[in-house]
Amino acid sequence: MPTAALDADPDLEPDPLFVASFREARWILLMWVSCFVWTLTVCLNFGYPETVDPQSFPTVLGIPAWVAWGIAFPWLIANVVTIWFCLCVMEDADLGDDVGAAEAAPAADSAAAPAAGDSNV
């Protein structure tokens, strides 16, 4: 298995950006699951009534209560968490050099250098 050999190579280490991205992706999926569970739990329990009494229909600031607590409120929380996550949790990292940019052509009719990776195919 190549991965085991690579892990054992003292000259190599897992790409830090890959490791950080993977960790952040798991947190993002957890955020999606949290929103999913909250919204569907509230909305499926309170948003699908058998009958409605129009005279006493519950609202919050003019919004139907099931929408306010099941969608508007978690939406607000999701925004706060998203902003916090982006500003405080996500790590900055060097994205590396752009191989494509190095191919800048000095003359309009000069031949383009093969893009990186072409030799792989």
Place this chain on the structure above:
Amino acid sequence: MFELSLYPPTMLAAAGSSALVTFCLYTLAVFGLAALSSRLLKNRNFLNEYFLGSRSLGVWALALTFAATSASGGSFTGFPSLIYTHGWVLALWIASYMIFPICTMGLLGKRINQVARKTGAITVPDILRDRFQSASFAILATALLVFFTCVNLVGQFKAGSMILQTLLGENATYQALRGLVGNFMQSSQILAGLDPGYFLCLITFGVAVIIYTTWGGFHAVVWTDVMQGVVMVLGVIIMLPLAIYQVGGLQHATETLAQMVPPHRAEIVIETHLENPDVPKGTWLQTADSPSRIFRIGEAAAFNEAGKATVSGIEVVDAGDQQRIRSGAVDVSFEQSVTIVDVRSSTPAAYPGDERPGVYVTAPGPDANKMDGMLPMSLAFSMFFYWAISGTGQPSSMVRLMAFKDTRTLRISIASVAMYFSFIYFPLVVIFCCSRLLLPGMEVESDRIMPQMAVTLTSNIGAGWLAGLLVAAPFAAVMSTVDSFLLMISSAVVRDYYQRNVNPDASQRTLQRMSYACTIVVGVGVVIAALNPPEFLQYVIVYVGSGLAACFLAPMSLALYWKRMTTSGAFASMLGGFLCHLSLYVVGWYRGDGFTKPMRPFSLDPVVVGIVMSFTAGIVVSLLTPPPPKELIEKYFYTRRN
């Protein structure tokens, strides 16, 4: 509170004039941006600049181009139409937009940008080709990308033309041009059957988009996206307080909605004694008895020699709407020269069949045709999955993620897009729930609710000129999607097919000419296809969006994050997602439900099933085949210690 009103033709004409001025200014601005960005093409690698903007997008450019491209014409035409028709349940339908930005930009963003830089990739198939070392796989990805995107573009061009028609409406200049074009079309065998208004607007829209996209490339698209994104959010921010104020507050609007019942679908026989009767779609009629029954017709009446016609439409049965119409609270004008001689049918909505109140403020929402309502519980589950997760798999989003300049840009852009979408989608639900009180009977032409609401809200405060800006929002939404898709197809053909497979040594000048030619040819081809778009095109667009996600999400995610993913696994993943998704539509078609009702195993939408199948096939086949070469894993997942 302002008096609720439908607007008279003079207002429509004024709105049409302001829309025409707005459109002209807007087009000039777009061309100015294209000219500026074309200057950037000099002295840079042409393909990298033309298709990816040399990976230099800053915070606002990335945030607004991502947001504007994601919000297609549907956000400002189809979505408002659905809110008007089904009520507050649309908040649940769109709810996963609360997590959409962090999912669609955060899950793949950093990693896809890093890999693209590392390999010099300019397009999505570029990345896949290098990661899996397979030209065949890249060609498969290119073919699927071009197929799905072209089909989508036909729908977007149609939407662009229809929105432009609505914008210009009764404008005298437009009507005169429409007449001229109509006369020309009469003399042409190919064009004789087409609507001259649709044709004129399609050509105008198509020419404008093709020219500025071809001329300016990626930077023109991004800069116009920024402008369009600002127009869109301004439109919503202006409309929201106007709508709430004019219905007497949101509390009053929701309480009134809670008492409403949906209109009946009706078929009536009408009669007139006029010689050349013109009874267009949207005409209001009432019966002679007291109290009268109120109808609005949903198609232009075609009278026979006896002066009679059978037309379909709706019957307003809600007591509140009837009272508002009869008391003049809403300015509904009944056509007096036409009488109703027979009501052949007046059928309640399929849901709720018993006409109980409260359906506009609860789920699943009323539906004229579906017995289980607009959004049954199982579909609510699928929709939450659909927006956020399948949105991550859209190649047009991936391309933008390959173009930002550093990770700080990405982080701040995600936060900005989260705020941006909060200012767009939830307010739209509020605005168009309010619209039910201001504009009764719009079920017969609900796709026009956005521009009509804009005209009504601005006319009521004596600022008809503002309608031009508001109705530019849906137009901007379509344009920003179309230009991005056009460029994506062009890049797929020139970069992924021509340069990578046919002529790797092509000169910059050749590639430049190829790119310009390809953008023009694809644009013209789509315009021609849009002359006669299939009627079920909206459903085709839904199929395309979910199909792209079923094809690309799993291969790209696994390529970026799973070392063990193999070329065979990538083929299995892409083909598995595509075929599974397609087969559910084919089975629906075979069962006689047409293209609009695909098979839904366990009540799950095809996109959910397709994505699950794509991930499963990719993982299983990868595990059954030899692992990728060590050098490849090292290149993508390891770095050398300093």
